[in-house]
Amino acid sequence: MRRCAVDKLTGTEILAKDVFTPEYQILLSVGMPLKQEYIEKLRELNIKEVYIEEDDLHTKTVVILREEVEASFKFKVKSILEKHTYSHNERLAELSSTADNIIMQILEEDKVVEQIYDIKGRSADIYEHSISICSLATLIALKLGLSHEKVHDIGVGCLLHDLGLRYTTVDYSDRDIDELTELEAAEFKKHPIYGYTALRGENWISNESKNMILYHHERMDGSGYPLKATDIPVECRIIQICDVFDEMICGIGCKKVKVYEAIAYLRKYRDIKFDGKIVDTFLEFTAVYPAGTTVRTNERETGIVLYQNKDFPDRPVLRIIKDRDGRNVDVLKDLGEIDNVYIEEVID
Numbered sequence: 001m002r003r004c005a006v007d008k009l010t011g012t013e014i015l016a017k018d019v020f021t022p023e024y025q026i027l028l029s030v031g032m033p034l035k036q037e038y039i040e041k042l043r044e045l046n047i048k049e050v051y052i053e054e055d056d057l058h059t060k061t062v063v064i065l066r067e068e069v070e071a072s073f074k075f076k077v078k079s080i081l082e083k084h085t086y087s088h089n090e091r092l093a094e095l096s097s098t099a100d101n102i103i104m105q106i107l108e109e110d111k112v113v114e115q116i117y118d119i120k121g122r123s124a125d126i127y128e129h130s131i132s133i134c135s136l137a138t139l140i141a142l143k144l145g146l147s148h149e150k151v152h153d154i155g156v157g158c159l160l161h162d163l164g165l166r167y168t169t170v171d172y173s174d175r176d177i178d179e180l181t182e183l184e185a186a187e188f189k190k191h192p193i194y195g196y197t198a199l200r201g202e203n204w205i206s207n208e209s210k211n212m213i214l215y216h217h218e219r220m221d222g223s224g225y226p227l228k229a230t231d232i233p234v235e236c237r238i239i240q241i242c243d244v245f246d247e248m249i250c251g252i253g254c255k256k257v258k259v260y261e262a263i264a265y266l267r268k269y270r271d272i273k274f275d276g277k278i279v280d281t282f283l284e285f286t287a288v289y290p291a292g293t294t295v296r297t298n299e300r301e302t303g304i305v306l307y308q309n310k311d312f313p314d315r316p317v318l319r320i321i322k323d324r325d326g327r328n329v330d331v332l333k334d335l336g337e338i339d340n341v342y343i344e345e346v347i348d
Contacts, residue, residue, distance in 0.1 A: 158242070303318035
């Protein structure tokens with residue numbers, strides 16, 4: 001806990017010690033949230049300071065897009081893509097400005113390229129998936145110093161990359177391609193071609209964005225599809241990494257896995273399937289263990305990830321809630337400052 005001036009309270013703090021009236025009666029009890037009306041009462045009684053719980057004991061999640069902003073973009077993208085029919089692309093052009101709006105929202109955040117972000121698994125919602133990889137790819141492009149035009153093309157390509165899934169009937173949610181029948185797998189692997197073909201003759205979308213739609217499942221070693229291409233442009237190499245990561249944590253065309261497992265996959269195939277420089281750039285801002293994750297350390301303690309350490313995506317600040325013997329404790333451990341303690345496993 002720490003002492004805090006009443007005039008500095010914001011209305012979000014938790015009281016760490018009882019507050020008494022001049023007659024020594026309890027005015028506010030420990031554990032109470034200090035709402036604005038309570039703060040006004042403290043001022044009326046000329047109480048200058050109170051003790052509040054340390055901010056370090058509360059989970060702090062850092063997201064790329066605020067929840068309400070992401071929801072509005074999802075509604076926009078969904079309303080356009082759900083009404084799209086093959087070769088009728090009039091409204092799809094609106095997604096060009098939507099991509100710019102997402103990019104502007106990201107740029108408005110302070111120190112956007114210096115943060116470590118908590119990216120958590122979600123359901124296999126294809127529209128949310130498109131917005132997520134648009135955000136991830138935009139961050140990579142900004143960190144790589146790409147031009148404004150290139151960032152725009154990447155944003156548009158991301159929002160439209162899975163357009164071809166609108167023309168398939170394969171159930172791809174939480175299923176590996178190996179689990180599909182031969183016909184289902186062949187149909188699923190055609191979706192990049194379907195999307196590319198639908199937009200090939202459009203002038204409002206650049207060739208770079210069109211290539212992202214066609215190439216987003218290709219791999220540097222030729223193991224991808226549908227073309228088994230190996231000569232892959234930079235914007236396509238960016239979307240490949242963002243797409244496979246987000247697919248893995250959502251279960252789109254594959255079995256759903258934890259964030260740390262998807263990161264391990266990218267590390268394993270760095271400079272094999274995926275561009276090593278872009279993988280490294282992606283990992284610079286992606287938390288291996290998102291805030292709120294329950295983990296066990298090598299000392300057999302159980303903890304909850306509170307928030308991330310800048311420059312240490314795999315060494316967050318933990319709130320230890322059980323010691324090695326299973327006893328309840330409440331201890332803060334900053335893995336960025338402790339060399340011999342590390343996260344050994346994630347507890348479901």
